[in-house]
Amino acid sequence: MSARQEMTMVFPALPDYAGVARAALSALLTRLRAGDSASAELKAAVSEACANAARYAYAPGCGVIEMRFIVGRRKITVIIADHGRGFTVRRPPRRPLRDTDIHLGLGLKLMRRLADRAVIKSGPEGTVVTLSKKLR
């Protein structure tokens, strides 16, 4: 694949679409011939960002997530953005799903540890998560 290429997709901020976003990224990574380990780790990190946006950013069904893929020669960057309520990165909202004990903190931890580089910016105008991974 030639130098820098970009693709953007916009989808409803609903849990149903986390798998759809993952499938799109999976198809792209296959086309880029990314390594199995790098692919699995980036898919997991991106999925956490999408899931967090679906869970926390908006009232159910009231917003969209924008996912932008930037493909370079050796790495891929995925930017996941919402325009929801945002949170303080140091102190994520402890608003777990009622029937689980899991919360945003674990999702952030997975993003930071599975991506080569993770930048999370959040404020009253929304959240932007930038995740980068070497392709192989």
Place this chain on the structure above:
Amino acid sequence: MSLDLQIKSRKVKNIPVLDLEGEVDVYTYPVLRDALQALLKDGQTVIAINLENVSYIDSTGLGVLANSANKISGKNGELRLICSQPHIIKIFTVAGLLGRNLKIFPGEAEALGARKPLK
């Protein structure tokens, strides 16, 4: 690739085994939660969960498992995960959830015989 999660339940040596197939994420996790809740309500304290056919698990799925493991921790129980897939094992390791009541075994025989876990 499946975007859904299917669970089949069976018993081996009187230990309930849940065979999962598909993806465990923020959309599909209620299927796993309900299956585990039914077993916990039934008084089961040792439960094996076969993840060999799970292609992905996210923090929501991890939370359901950790939550169930916590519930049986006072009863000397444990969740025994069956998984040999490196990318799934890595997610558990990175999350730091494995411990006394939540263990991963490389195969069913090891899990049901409670031999040494992978992690």
